[in-house]
Amino acid sequence: MWNEEIECMSREDIFEFQLKKLQKTVKRAFDKIPFYTEKYTNANIFPEDIETLKDIEKLPFLTKDDLRACYPFGMFAVDKKEIIEVHSSSGTTGKPVVSGYTQKDIDSWGEIIARGLTMMGLDADDIIQNTHGYGLFTGGFGVHYGAHKLGATIVPISTGQTRRQVEIMKDFGTTCLIFTPSYGIYLGEVAKEEGVDFDKLRLKAIGFGAEMWTGEMRDRIEKTFNTKAYNIYGLTELMGPGVGIECSAQNGLHIAEDFFYPEVIDPETGITLPEDHKGELVLTNLEREGMPVIRFRTKDLTKLHYDTCDCGRTFVRMERITGRSDDMIKVKGVAVFPSQIEKALLKVSDIEPHYQIIVTRPDIMDEIEIKVEASESLFSDDIKEMMGVKEKIAGYIQNEIGITVKVSLVAPKSIPRNTKGKIQRVIDKRNLN
Amino acid sequence: MWNEEIECMSREDIFEFQLKKLQKTVKRAFDKIPFYTEKYTNANIFPEDIETLKDIEKLPFLTKDDLRACYPFGMFAVDKKEIIEVHSSSGTTGKPVVSGYTQKDIDSWGEIIARGLTMMGLDADDIIQNTHGYGLFTGGFGVHYGAHKLGATIVPISTGQTRRQVEIMKDFGTTCLIFTPSYGIYLGEVAKEEGVDFDKLRLKAIGFGAEMWTGEMRDRIEKTFNTKAYNIYGLTELMGPGVGIECSAQNGLHIAEDFFYPEVIDPETGITLPEDHKGELVLTNLEREGMPVIRFRTKDLTKLHYDTCDCGRTFVRMERITGRSDDMIKVKGVAVFPSQIEKALLKVSDIEPHYQIIVTRPDIMDEIEIKVEASESLFSDDIKEMMGVKEKIAGYIQNEIGITVKVSLVAPKSIPRNTKGKIQRVIDKRNLN
Numbered sequence: 001m002w003n004e005e006i007e008c009m010s011r012e013d014i015f016e017f018q019l020k021k022l023q024k025t026v027k028r029a030f031d032k033i034p035f036y037t038e039k040y041t042n043a044n045i046f047p048e049d050i051e052t053l054k055d056i057e058k059l060p061f062l063t064k065d066d067l068r069a070c071y072p073f074g075m076f077a078v079d080k081k082e083i084i085e086v087h088s089s090s091g092t093t094g095k096p097v098v099s100g101y102t103q104k105d106i107d108s109w110g111e112i113i114a115r116g117l118t119m120m121g122l123d124a125d126d127i128i129q130n131t132h133g134y135g136l137f138t139g140g141f142g143v144h145y146g147a148h149k150l151g152a153t154i155v156p157i158s159t160g161q162t163r164r165q166v167e168i169m170k171d172f173g174t175t176c177l178i179f180t181p182s183y184g185i186y187l188g189e190v191a192k193e194e195g196v197d198f199d200k201l202r203l204k205a206i207g208f209g210a211e212m213w214t215g216e217m218r219d220r221i222e223k224t225f226n227t228k229a230y231n232i233y234g235l236t237e238l239m240g241p242g243v244g245i246e247c248s249a250q251n252g253l254h255i256a257e258d259f260f261y262p263e264v265i266d267p268e269t270g271i272t273l274p275e276d277h278k279g280e281l282v283l284t285n286l287e288r289e290g291m292p293v294i295r296f297r298t299k300d301l302t303k304l305h306y307d308t309c310d311c312g313r314t315f316v317r318m319e320r321i322t323g324r325s326d327d328m329i330k331v332k333g334v335a336v337f338p339s340q341i342e343k344a345l346l347k348v349s350d351i352e353p354h355y356q357i358i359v360t361r362p363d364i365m366d367e368i369e370i371k372v373e374a375s376e377s378l379f380s381d382d383i384k385e386m387m388g389v390k391e392k393i394a395g396y397i398q399n400e401i402g403i404t405v406k407v408s409l410v411a412p413k414s415i416p417r418n419t420k421g422k423i424q425r426v427i428d429k430r431n432l433n
Numbered sequence: 434m435w436n437e438e439i440e441c442m443s444r445e446d447i448f449e450f451q452l453k454k455l456q457k458t459v460k461r462a463f464d465k466i467p468f469y470t471e472k473y474t475n476a477n478i479f480p481e482d483i484e485t486l487k488d489i490e491k492l493p494f495l496t497k498d499d500l501r502a503c504y505p506f507g508m509f510a511v512d513k514k515e516i517i518e519v520h521s522s523s524g525t526t527g528k529p530v531v532s533g534y535t536q537k538d539i540d541s542w543g544e545i546i547a548r549g550l551t552m553m554g555l556d557a558d559d560i561i562q563n564t565h566g567y568g569l570f571t572g573g574f575g576v577h578y579g580a581h582k583l584g585a586t587i588v589p590i591s592t593g594q595t596r597r598q599v600e601i602m603k604d605f606g607t608t609c610l611i612f613t614p615s616y617g618i619y620l621g622e623v624a625k626e627e628g629v630d631f632d633k634l635r636l637k638a639i640g641f642g643a644e645m646w647t648g649e650m651r652d653r654i655e656k657t658f659n660t661k662a663y664n665i666y667g668l669t670e671l672m673g674p675g676v677g678i679e680c681s682a683q684n685g686l687h688i689a690e691d692f693f694y695p696e697v698i699d700p701e702t703g704i705t706l707p708e709d710h711k712g713e714l715v716l717t718n719l720e721r722e723g724m725p726v727i728r729f730r731t732k733d734l735t736k737l738h739y740d741t742c743d744c745g746r747t748f749v750r751m752e753r754i755t756g757r758s759d760d761m762i763k764v765k766g767v768a769v770f771p772s773q774i775e776k777a778l779l780k781v782s783d784i785e786p787h788y789q790i791i792v793t794r795p796d797i798m799d800e801i802e803i804k805v806e807a808s809e810s811l812f813s814d815d816i817k818e819m820m821g822v823k824e825k826i827a828g829y830i831q832n833e834i835g836i837t838v839k840v841s842l843v844a845p846k847s848i849p850r851n852t853k854g855k856i857q858r859v860i861d862k863r864n865l866n
Contacts, residue, residue, distance in 0.1 A: 072604045081558050083586045086605070103584070125514050134567030135591040151536070153516045158568040171505045172519070 002118040006258055007313045011306060014257055014314065019053050021286035022261060026050050026059070029292045032077040035070055036294070056261065057272050061282065062296045067097040067237060075291045076100050083290050088136040089236050099138070099236045100290040106145060108287055109239055112256045113146020116245030119254065119311070120205040120230045122176055124151035127202075129174040131183060132210070133159045138240025139210060143178050143232075146242065152176075159183060162190045173202045178232075181213045181221065188224035203227040209234070209241055212321055214346070231320055238283050238293055244318050249310040252317030259287045262316060263295070264304050267325035268335065278303045280325040281318065299325045301337065329426055331359055331366045336401050338425040341370060344396035350378040350389055354415045361430040369406040370397060376412050435551040439691055440746045444739060447747065451694055452486050454719035459483050459492070462725045465510040468503055469727070489694065490705050494715065495729045500530040500670060508724045509533050516723055521569040522669050532571070532669045535722040539578060542672055545689045546579020549678030552687065552744070553638040553663045555609055557584035560635075562607040564616060565643070566592045571673025572643060576611050576665075579675065585609075592616060595623045606635045611665075614646045614654065621657035636660040642667070642674055645754055649779070664753055671716050671726055677751050682743040685750030692720045695749060696728075697737050700758035701768065711736045713758040714751065732758045734770065762859055764792055764799045769834050771858040774803060777829035783811040783822055787848045794863040802839040803830060809845050 001007060027047040029036040040046060045058050067075060075098070076083060082102045089097040101109070122128070128147045134140030140158055147154035155172060157165060165187060168174065179187060184206065191198070203225055208218075209232035221229045233253050234241035243260055244253030255262050261284040264273045273279045281298045285291075301323040306316050323339030330336070341357060352373035360367050370393070378389060390407045397405050434440060460480040462469040473479060478491050500508060508531070509516060515535045522530040534542070555561070561580045567573035573591055580587035588605060590598060598620060601607065612620060617639065624631070636658055641651075642665035654662045666686050667674035676693055677686030688695050693716050697706045700713040714731045718724075734756040739749050756772035763769070774790060785806035793800050805826060811819060819842055827840045 080560075080586065081584075084581055084584060086560075086586055086588050088601075100586075103581070106581070127513075127519075134573065135589060140567065141589070148517055148536070148539070151514075151517060153513065153519055153533075155519050156568060156574070168521075 001312075002115040007115065007254075007315055009314060011314055015053055018257060018261055018286060019050075021258075022053065022056060022284065023047065023050050025284070025286055025288075025292045026294065028077055029294055033075060033292075035066070035074060039066075053261075056263070056284065056295065059295050061270065062294055064097060064237070064297075064299075067293075068095045071095045072098045073100065075293075077292055078102060078290055086136075087138045087141070087236050087240065096136075097237055099239075102289040105239070105288055105290050108259060109142060109242065110145035110149035112239070112259055113142050113242045113245075114149035115256065116230075116232060116242055116254075117143075117146055117150050117152065117176075117207070119245055119247040119313075120176070120207060120228075121248060122150065122152060122205060126150075126152040126175040126204065127155060127172055128152050128176040128178060129155045129157060129165070129169060129172070131157060131159055131165060131177065131179045131187070132241075138234070138236045142234065142239075142241035143207065162187055163194065166191045166194050166196060169201060169203075170196065175202050175204045176207065177203065177225070178207045180210045181208050181217045182211060184208055184221050184229075185217070185224070188221065192224075198224070198226045201225075205230060207232045207245075212323075216346070233318070233321065235283075235298060237296055238285055239288070243283065247309060247311040247313060251309065252305055252319050254309065254313055254315040254317055257315045260284065261286055262304060262318065264302065265297075267299075267301075267328060275306050276303055278322075281321075297325075301325055301339070327426065329357070329359060329428060331368050332403055334401065334403055336368070336403075340400045341397060341425075344400045345372060345393065347396050348389065348393050350375050351393070351409070352412060354417070355425065356415055357426045359426070359428045359430055366430065367406065368403070369408060371408045371410050371415060373412050373415055374409045378409070379412055434745070435548040440548065440687075440748055442747060444747055447690055448486055451690060451719060452483075454691075455486065455489060455694060455717065456480065456483050458717070458719055458721075458725050459727065461510055462727055466508060466725075468499070468507060472499075486694075489696070489717065489728065492728050494703065495727055497530060497670070497730075500726075501528045504528045505531045506533065508726070510725055511535060511723055519569075520571045520574070520669050520673065529569075530670055532673075533723040538672070538721055538723045541692060541720055542575060542675065543578035543582035545672070545692055546575050546675045546678075547582035548689065549663075549665065549675055549687075550576075550579055550583050550585065550609075550640070552678055552680040552746075553609070553640060553661075554681060555583065555585060555638060559583075559585040559608040559637065560588060560605055561585050561609045561611060562588045562590055562598070562602060562605070564590060564592055564598060564610065564612045564620070565674075571667070571669045575667065575672075575674035576640065595620055596627065599624045599627050599629060602634060602636075603629065608635050608637045609640065610636065610658070611640045613643045614641050614650045615644060617641055617654050617662075618650070618657070621654065625657075631657070631659045634658075638663060640665045640678075645756075647775075647779070666751070666754065668716075668731060670729055671718055672721070676716065680742060680744040680746060684742065685738055685752050687742065687746055687748040687750055690748045693717065694719055695737060695751065697735065698730075700732075700734075700761060708739050709736055711752075711755075714754075730758075734758055734772070760859065762790070762792060762861060764801045765836055767834065767836055769801070769836075773833045774830060774858075777833045778805060778826065780829050781822065781826050783808050784826070784842070785845060787850070788858070789848055790859045792859070792861045792863055799863065800839065801836070802841060804841045804843050804848060806845050806848055807842040811842070812845055 030047050043060050083100045084103050085101045087099045130143050132139035144154055206229035218229050230246040232241050232245050234243040244255045246253050263282040264279040265282050267280040281300045281302050283296050285293045300321045303319045304316050308314050323337045327338050328335050354373045356371045358369045386409055393407045463480045476493050516533045517536050518534045520532045563576050565572035577587055639662035651662050663679040665674050665678050667676040677688045679686050696715040697712040698715050706712045714733045714735050716729050718726045733754045735751045737749050741747050756770045760771050761768050787806045789804040791802045823840045830838050
């Protein structure tokens with residue numbers, strides 16, 4: 001345990017100090033950042049209205065567009081002189097989002113990650129090979145600062161040079177790898193090609209994040225590297241990686257609740273959902289000096305669990321991210337997420353993990369068609385076989401989303417691959433706007 | 434001044450505390466690192482033999498090959514647990530060289546660079562856009578730690594995304610750019626293409642390094658960005674960037690003499706040269722915990738000046754690096770450096786800065802031929818004109834190196850360009866081995 005007093009305090013105490021921190025944060029933001037002054041005044045909500053934690057729901061949400069509108073430094077709550085580091089999102093869509101840190105914020109970041117690395121079973125003896133890139137993106141720096149705080153050895157190799165990564169893993173006796181799941185799987189393949197004996201490596205833990213993942217991917221990573229792999233979640237707007245990190249129980253990510261206040265909302269209505277309900281994660285900085293972010297809509301879908309974890313920590317656990325609220329489509333009045341379709345498809349063998357969701361409205365009723373690639377062997381099979389698979393898929397999907405869909409099995413490799421950026425899973429032909 | 438007491442102390446005091454630090458360093462290295470124990474014992478030199486600074490000359494040199502032979506962690510003077518960060522050279526030739534740092538070493542690095550940034554006129558108000566890459570290479574991290582120490586704002590953008598760099602320069606109000614001269618020149622070109630009004634930028638200083646450069650390159654950089662540019666020198670083996678940094682006088686780089694002890698030696702005989710003599714820089718760590726490096730042959734050619742600088746600092750100044758001792762060729766018993774040829778060629782107009790040095794031994798005497806590209810206009814001129822230019826070049830070169838050379842003027846673009854890595858200037862056809 002890095003800080004037992006904090007990480008295992010009673011839920012009552014956590015909520016109590018969160019309220020105090022929240023009140024302080026809202027007051028500071030309102031006083032120091034014109035954006036909040038205006039936004040809260042327009043909504044007729046003022047710092048003194050926050051009397052309970054529940055009152056946070058009275059505050060308007062903050063979106064990525066709000067942050068963009070404040071580009072570059074409009075969200076800073078301190079004099080520019082106090083800011084010692086600036087990060088930024090990639091800005092592929094519109095202006096980038098800027099994130100600013102004071103010395104205390106950088107120290108907090110290190111503290112939070114040091115706690116997480118401890119949850120993963122690491123200490124000052126460990127050698128952490130960090131394959132995340134360092135740059136405006138926050139990826140590399142979080143673990144870097146956390147490793148320093150922990151007193152472990154950081155090897156800041158960043159992404160790429162995969163053969164060299166493999167060599168260093170062996171030669172340095174790396175005990176922890178940090179990677180994105182996709183790069184980790186590639187690194188594992190290259191290591192195998194190079195004839196690495198994974199049993200001879202000194203790996204104790206893997207930290208992975210920055211991408212969506214499935215249980216199957218984790219299994220594959222753990223099997224390949226012959227060690228446990230822990231998810232690290234975070235986002236530049238709030239700090240960077242480390243907002244949530246998995247412990248040895250691997251049963252959800254502990255959110256550092258002394259630094260962040262999490263809510264889960266219905267992405268459509270904005271209403272806060274109770275524990276164990278899936279919705280969009282909304283996060284609030286509780287300790288940030290440089291740029292306090294309040295009720296930021298992450299668009300990431302998850303559930304929160306407040307019961308005490310097997311590891312003894314009382315900090316809330318979030319489930320791994322299973323989708324994005326901006327991928328949501330409404331069909332026949334029902335909210336459908338590509339992740340639900342994906343989940344159903346994973347249950348069926350004889351198909352490839354490539355699919356498209358096509359929504360049409362031929363008359364007044366919505367129709368939804370799922371195009372799925374058949375495997376090579378299925379595609380050369382007889383028609384009866386294929387009909388059986390189609391029915392199976394339709395059944396699983398209906399079970400998952402509650403409405404009937406049409407399923408088409410298409411030839412292997414016929415669905416266009418997107419080699420860069422986001423994959424377009426949904427094709428909405430309804431012209432709803 | 435970042436630390437006037439240290440940076441302006443009398444030469445006597447500097448030498449006195451350097452001696453104490455050197456004695457401590459040699460003793461620690463001898464006691465803790467088997468490599469030194471063996472090497473010094475074999476050379477019959479022991480820590481107690483270091484009674485004056487001059488006695489350092491009794492210690493054998495340390496070469497890159499020595500460091501390679503200790504790969505990966507054989508040069509560490511502390512338990513691996515004390516090492517919190519590891520860097521490494523690229524290892525394109527043989528095993529890489531590893532450099533290890535304790536927390537104190539990382540703090541020292543920040544201290545040294547904070548001093549250098551102060552020499553460049555920066556303080557906590559400044560915004561430093563760091564285009565050096567972050568990774569195993571030490572490039573990006575030195576300025577990163579120094580900026581943190583100074584309390585300035587670091588924008589860790591790293592190399593690439595040049596259009597974005599230009600945008601950030603404008604939008605963030607960057608006051609200091611850090612780059613390699615070649616990337617800086619490219620960045621300037623792109624900024625011009627993008628229509629940047631350099632007078633409207635808030636640039637106060639540029640820090641450049643990690644490559645050899647000429648006065649002409651600095652002039653071009655300063656003219657383009659309309660601000661002063663200061664050289665930063667360093668190497669991973671000793672720490673990283675920051676071993677020497679230029680002050681406002683731009684008259685040599687101040688070496689942080691409380692952390693490094695510099696010597697200049699004759700690269701052939703290994704004899705230490707007096708002040709103002711050009712030779713190979715040899716460096717010794719005076720404060721390093723993790724990996725004390727003693728009498729490391731940098732292969733970089735420079736001169737040292739011990740007179741007090743116009744800026745008031747007493748720390749020794751090294752001239753910019755003008756060549757590498759491993760580029761040296763001996764012709765007719767005389768040591769010749771490509772940089773000398775280059776210097777002579779710079780005095781002649783009507784030629785291009787592309788040349789080759791070809792050394793032959795037709796009989797028993799060495800001959801040296803310099804192939805130089807003529808400019809387009811000269812090449813279309815009459816033969817008499819060309820003869821005149823050839824004679825002029827031969828005269829300047831003889832003046833520089835003291836021996837007669839044959840000069841050939843060749844067609845523009847006929848000398849092969851090296852688009853990657855080191856340019857091969859010297860073609861030695863003598864088969865001397």
